[in-house]
Amino acid sequence: MTEKVLQYLRDNREAQLHALHNFLSIPSVSTDSKHKEDVHQAAQFVKEYLDKIGFDKVRVQPTKGHPLVYGEWLGAGNDAPTILLYGHYDVQPADPLELWDSEPFKPEVRDGRLYARGASDDKGQVFMHLAVFEAFMKTEGTLPINVKVCIEGEEEIGSENLYDILTKRKEQFQADFAVISDSGMVASGQPTILYGLKGFTGLEFTLHGPSNDLHSGLYGGAVRNPAIAMAHLLASLKDQEEVVQVAGFYDGVEALGEEERRLIDNVPGENYQESTGIPETVSEKGYTAKEHTMARPTLEVNGLFGGYQGEGTKTIIPSAATAKITCRLVPGQDPDVIQGLLVKHLEENVPRGVKLEVKREPLSAKAYKVDPNHPLIEKAAESYTKAFGKETVYVRMGGSIPVVEWIESIYHMPIVLLGFGTPEDRLHSPNESFALDSYDKGMETLVYYWNAVRND
Amino acid sequence: MTEKVLQYLRDNREAQLHALHNFLSIPSVSTDSKHKEDVHQAAQFVKEYLDKIGFDKVRVQPTKGHPLVYGEWLGAGNDAPTILLYGHYDVQPADPLELWDSEPFKPEVRDGRLYARGASDDKGQVFMHLAVFEAFMKTEGTLPINVKVCIEGEEEIGSENLYDILTKRKEQFQADFAVISDSGMVASGQPTILYGLKGFTGLEFTLHGPSNDLHSGLYGGAVRNPAIAMAHLLASLKDQEEVVQVAGFYDGVEALGEEERRLIDNVPGENYQESTGIPETVSEKGYTAKEHTMARPTLEVNGLFGGYQGEGTKTIIPSAATAKITCRLVPGQDPDVIQGLLVKHLEENVPRGVKLEVKREPLSAKAYKVDPNHPLIEKAAESYTKAFGKETVYVRMGGSIPVVEWIESIYHMPIVLLGFGTPEDRLHSPNESFALDSYDKGMETLVYYWNAVRND
The missing domain is CATH 3.40.630.10 (Zn peptidases)
Incomplete structure (x- = not known):
């Protein structure tokens, strides 16, 4: 038949x-x-x-x-x-x-x-x-x-x-x-x-400093620079070994078993250097690029901005800096819970001298x-x-x-x-x-x- | 007369x-x-x-x-x-x-x-x-x-x-x-x-990752995010106590003597919270806001950008992130030397997986x-x-x-x-x-x- x-x-x-x-x-x-x-x-x-x-x-x-x-x-x-x-x-x-x-x-x-x-x-x-x-x-x-x-x-x-x-x-x-x-x-x-x-969740946050951009000569030394505060806060989210540092982020994530590692290893890999022009791949400590992209959660900055973006130099302290972040989630992670953990981390780690404003992304997926x-x-x-x-x-x-x-x-x-x-x-x-x-x-x-x- | x-x-x-x-x-x-x-x-x-x-x-x-x-x-x-x-x-x-x-x-x-x-x-x-x-x-x-x-x-x-x-x-x-x-x-x-x-020197630098913005779901976990790499690199320049971490930055800076501290203390201070709307002043460890603004060198991010800046969410890994920085210098610091130290610091601390491009600001002042x-x-x-x-x-x-x-x-x-x-x-x-x-x-x-x- x-x-x-x-x-x-x-x-x-x-x-x-x-x-x-x-x-x-x-x-x-x-x-x-x-x-x-x-x-x-x-x-x-x-x-x-x-x-x-x-x-x-x-x-x-x-x-x-x-x-x-x-x-x-x-x-x-x-x-x-x-x-x-x-x-x-x-x-x-x-x-x-x-x-x-x-x-x-x-x-x-x-x-x-x-x-x-x-x-x-x-x-x-x-x-x-x-x-x-x-x-x-x-x-x-x-x-x-x-x-x-x-x-x-x-x-x-x-x-x-x-x-x-x-x-x-x-x-x-x-x-x-x-x-x-x-x-x-x-x-x-x-x-x-x-x-x-993967599922996902995200949010945007802004660090507010002075109400206007300030002269960096007159105010540098008295006023926390929101762009540098942003750098410290973002750097606290994920270390250079690509391990997310948000407390509880990996709670409930099931370990990657031997069978699954073998399945993933069997998949023909993309040559990332060739297809994207990057100098080398970078993945979570203990995982290959294939394992991390397929089966481990990620946290990415999708957009980052503050201060002057034109040609040349403008010697200001920006009044604010903003970052947009999203996480890709794996089974065991609830998007709403993870979003809450992110907000908590930001609130607990915001440097002195700036004010944190968070906009939670309403869309999410398990x-x-x-x-x-x-x-x-x-x-x-x-x-x-x-x-x-x-x-x-x-x-x-x-x-x-x-x-x-x-x-x-x-x-x-x-x-x-x-x-x-x-x-x-x-x-x-x-x-x-x-x-x-x-x-x-x-x-x-x-x-x-x-x-x-x-x-x- | x-x-x-x-x-x-x-x-x-x-x-x-x-x-x-x-x-x-x-x-x-x-x-x-x-x-x-x-x-x-x-x-x-x-x-x-x-x-x-x-x-x-x-x-x-x-x-x-x-x-x-x-x-x-x-x-x-x-x-x-x-x-x-x-x-x-x-x-x-x-x-x-x-x-x-x-x-x-x-x-x-x-x-x-x-x-x-x-x-x-x-x-x-x-x-x-x-x-x-x-x-x-x-x-x-x-x-x-x-x-x-x-x-x-x-x-x-x-x-x-x-x-x-x-x-x-x-x-x-x-x-x-x-x-x-x-x-x-x-x-x-x-x-x-x-x-x-104060004198000044500055530069702009870009961290280049993939040749185009990438889908954060497909590439997150294999590709270093230039915006997060930027956060780590910027955070390495100055700690949260406002002390510049660039090796040699403070070499040759004369100590602030008692007489000068007294002169500075005599100057009527600006109420920074009132005039700029900041929640509190933040200054270099060991120095008041007046001392830091008047007599100590500073390092500021004047502009920072990478990735998506529009409304809502765009789940990308940005292809690059850029920062503009300037330093205000005090006697004992040579602008060209300091610019060189900054470049050296960036080169030595750039995270794996991204490429550093530096544009030195040609203008400077002693x-x-x-x-x-x-x-x-x-x-x-x-x-x-x-x-x-x-x-x-x-x-x-x-x-x-x-x-x-x-x-x-x-x-x-x-x-x-x-x-x-x-x-x-x-x-x-x-x-x-x-x-x-x-x-x-x-x-x-x-x-x-x-x-x-x-x-x-």
């Missing part, structure tokens, strides 16, 4: 790619109100495709912003699991247009890659699911699993209305587990299971991690390996995907992140593309996977 | 103030090329006044920029000293105009103060000298001293051409000592001898200090006290006046800083003014002083 489905995909490759071209031709830029109609048209494309395949209850579901598309096919029976498939049909703006080698909304294949805005993030990956469902339905008349499809139109603007809908319509989206294909592989052709994401030995994860890894002909690697990532945290916190269901992007995809940048090799082998992976999980 | 001169000043107060009004009415803004003619007209005013008094060799002397006015009167004979009088006839721009209560170039007297741009800095103080010379010449037909007058037109733009002229025409400006009236008293009505100025017991200083103090009816205080100041350093280094002559401004004068700001009480008593001081130094 698998072979027939795969054969359908091979036989209909041109026609399906043609449909994907049409999908990618719609400039569904969610952040730009002049593309409102286009966004709606892209939703309509997904709806019509689901209709065509034979899904039920297919609809463009309105929100306060851009609509989401819902559809379900629950004909696999009670023995088969029900999965919630999440993706998004909206895209990032395409500008600066002059940096594109072909037009962002006129898809073009060059050297085995499909170039278009959204080719990888996320229309291409959403379409792969539609194409695979089509192949099952056209050859078998059925899917191996029950499916609820939720494709939203506001991911690129922070999924503004999704949390609300997921909370209010729990019945509609309830499933056994969720699958999200909105991420990537660590290298082209390298099957990758993303089994953990870290997410699934057991890499979970059967759903193991089957995903096996399916990847079968399709790509290569051992699957397991990674955790420093980024956060809000929808992952929401699905977990609202539905308490496992989430499988099946991503097919490659590091060369240039998401959010000019010349976004998607490797057709990933497209073909990714669909093959999905065919194997749905068959594999059918009886779980 | 003194009484006749003073009587002349009283009898001719109206006429002289009228002339000062005319002087102040000329918008001689040296930084603004559309005022080039006005600047020249102000020079012409000074020239004509010197002519009228009976000075010799009076001329508007061209430079590459705005001219200076020179004139001399050497009729006091070989027994009398020759003094070089320095001042400037150019002024700061007047904007923002809407913050002035009367027009900046229409002088107006309100509540015992003369309001106009330049009233205190420095036209008013230059004019006082002219008026006093006039009084001597009209009543005695002679001055008690020989005088060379040098009034420049580029002080507010860094005295660009003065150093060159002072160096090339040593014969022309050579004298026994110099007098400069371009400063102020520590409080209205409080005679003040300024016997020391500190200046004259012995407060020098007879020329003692006589100035006595003259002040006689005119103002109050004990003179002795101060050193954290600022630098480049011309002071130049006159000292080129001519090796004592310099007496006879300033009559008050802290309320609002130099360089809207509503600049000059207290007429300072104007009258300042001229009286000058009359006493010229008589007192006649036979030195």
Whole structure:
């Protein structure tokens, strides 16, 4: 039965790619109100495709912003699991247009890659699911699993209305587990299971000194310089061995076990010096760069400013200095607790002579991690390996995907992140593309996977 | 003889103030090329006044920029000293105009103060000298001293051409000592001898990390954050007790003796909390705020920046962070040596993982200090006290006046800083003014002083 489905995909490759071209031709830029109609048209494309395949209850579901598309096919029976498939049909703006080698909304294949805005993030990956469902339905008349499809139109603007809908319509989206294909592989052709994401919290703080910038000659020696006070306070947050010095910061963080260290060690590493131009990598004492980026919490200064920034010299004592900091968190760390510890540290360590003002960042996210030995994860890894002909690697990532945290916190269901992007995809940048090799082998992976999980 | 001169000043107060009004009415803004003619007209005013008094060799002397006015009167004979009088006839721009209560170039007297741009800095103080010379010449037909007058037109733009002229025409400006009236008293009505100025040196440095801002989730843990590296490096320059930690920084700085501590203690202190809004003063360990500001070197961050400065959060690792620092120096510290020590400290303490780039500030100044017991200083103090009816205080100041350093280094002559401004004068700001009480008593001081130094 698998072979027939795969054969359908091979036989209909041109026609399906043609449909994907049409999908990618719609400039569904969610952040730009002049593309409102286009966004709606892209939703309509997904709806019509689901209709065509034979899904039920297919609809463009309105929100306060851009609509989401819902559809379900629950004909696999009670023995088969029900999965919630999440993706998004909206895209990032395409500008600066002059940096594109072909037009962002006129898809073009060059050297085995499909170039278009959204080719990888996320229309291409959403379409792969539609194409695979089509192949099952056209050859078998059925899917191996029950499916609820939720494709939203506001991911690129922070999924503004999704949390609300997921909370209010729990019945509609309830499933056994969720699958999200909105991420990537660590290298082209390298099957990758993303089994953990970091959470985050942040704040901005200002050290206020004199009410105005002061003459450094007349006041230097009497007035604490807020920029130097800032240096002392920031330096107290993290030492030069990259160990965060905030009391309680690491409380509850689970130790990195031997198995996980081995998983991380198996992941092909990025050559950071080459890709970022840094003279050397620097990581937390006792951890490699891969271990620290994937599995250990971080604290970063995202912005820092105070005083004169123009050309040359202005001999002032600045009236204030400000820093923006965010932390990436791992399981065991609660974002609100960590934010509180940061504030406490700042309050306790603020140098004399300046006043501390803290603005807490209201957005936060909990870290997410699934057991890499979970059967759903193991089957995903096996399916990847079968399709790509290569051992699957397991990674955790420093980024956060809000929808992952929401699905977990609202539905308490496992989430499988099946991503097919490659590091060369240039998401959010000019010349976004998607490797057709990933497209073909990714669909093959999905065919194997749905068959594999059918009886779980 | 003194009484006749003073009587002349009283009898001719109206006429002289009228002339000062005319002087102040000329918008001689040296930084603004559309005022080039006005600047020249102000020079012409000074020239004509010197002519009228009976000075010799009076001329508007061209430079590459705005001219200076020179004139001399050497009729006091070989027994009398020759003094070089320095001042400037150019002024700061007047904007923002809407913050002035009367027009900046229409002088107006309100509540015992003369309001106009330049009233205190420095036209008013230059004019006082002219008026006093006039009084001597009209009543005695002679001055008690020989005088060379040098009034420049580029002080507010860094005295660009003065150093060159002072160096090339040593014969022309050579004298026994110099007098400069371009400063102020520590409080209205409080005679003040300024016997020391700080020098300065500075530099800007940047810590370069990745070639672009990076995603803090993907790279945090592998890449040193330049803003945090900056915090560590800046914090290493000065500890929280305000002691500079740069090796060799204090080498050669003379200890603050008991006599000087007493002089400084006598100076009425500024209430820094009130005037600047700071919660408390912070000074170098072992020194009071007055001692540190007046007589101890300082290191300040004038500007600090890196990464995101907009609203809210942007989760990046900045590609670089930059700091601008300047030091105010005291006698015994060579600006070039100190700059070199700073660079060495930065090079030796730069955290791993970032690259240091240093831009040395080319401008620098040596500190200046004259012995407060020098007879020329003692006589100035006595003259002040006689005119103002109050004990003179002795101060050193954290600022630098480049011309002071130049006159000292080129001519090796004592310099007496006879300033009559008050802290309320609002130099360089809207509503600049000059207290007429300072104007009258300042001229009286000058009359006493010229008589007192006649036979030195």
